[in-house]
Amino acid sequence: MQSFPQPLSAAQEASYLRQYQNGDMHARDILIERNLRLVAHIVKKYIHSGKETDELISIGIIGLVKAVNTYNFDKGSRLATYAARCIDNELLMLMRGDKKRSREVSLYDPIGTDKEGNEITLLSIIEHNNEDVVEQLARKQSLQKLSKIISEVLTPREYFVVIRRYGLFGHSESTQRELASQLNISRSYVSRIEKKALEKLRHHLD
Template sequence: MKTFLKPLTVEEEKYYLQRYQGGDLEAKNVLIERNLRLVAHVVKKYQGIDEDLDDLISIGTVGLIKAIQTFDSNKANRLSTYAARCIDNELLMMLRSRKKTSKEVSLYEPIGTDKEGNEIHLLDIIENVPVDVVDTYTFKEDVKKLYELIESVLTPREYEVVKLRYGLFGEEEYTQREIAKRLNISRSYVSRIEKNALLKLRRFFLPS
């Protein structure tokens, strides 16, 4: 169990805030260390979610640091009161961001098999890019590029099939059979369109 230092008294808090606002970075470190117990307290209400505790503490600490940097004693009596809101906001922003990108993460789900029986994934299109190229992008940037390519390089029919197949751009996810019925074409034709679209997208991800 991690042991945190005791919180600052009102007088100590004012003293170190004045020193920090005067340019003393060591005072900032004291304010951070003596308020880590507050971070742990706020994080407790998020422990039921599927997130690593150390990650939550780290994100909460970012919120604490932002609070120390922006605290205005003319608008709030205690740093701890203000910091608790900042810590909570930082954690909420992280969780909302994870929720927003959860659909993108689901692009790793298998979508079928090729002629050799290997699983096909939507993000297979970037698996063969050399490591030195992949390292220059974050996963989020790759997904953003993928979405842009879907809109720009696919034919209208390919775009429609891919959008419906993976629930992109606000659509629900549909099976190949459901898409075939919706577009009044055969399921095998839907499968061919889907695979051709993935191959086309892969070509645009590969370096020239």
């Protein structure tokens, strides 16, 4: 992942927060972008969780966006202090969700029956998987290469929009409207981010 911009000073942060309170969405974007380094710092706590770093970063960014959207300037604490809790909460929710979904499954456990009433097991499905192993390996290598290119070329926000929009790297596909709701921006803004990101990728690949 590319290096993140330096954080704002206390005076700069206060100035942008006031502008955002007055409806300046550009100020809001700056507050998010200049706190991305905080996301990367907190993600280090979860680096051995078994999750891909890029996925942890994308979830952390959601927490950061929520923090900027709900921060109460009048309480006096720094935005980073509040944002750190929001980012941490999003990552903890991810871990808890995975824990709930995880179960010990045997290859011999029945998962259903066929038309004749015979039990179907995971092992029987794996044994009848006719996909060529070479094709599986080639696809995996292509995805790894794509992940590297996207991480290097796109900004963190563009990266988040692209992987969620097109369901890359294990994510479900999201509509522009869904992404707009997650990032608390307009659907047209999401469309512009997506278009710019795709143009970057197309230029890089060319």
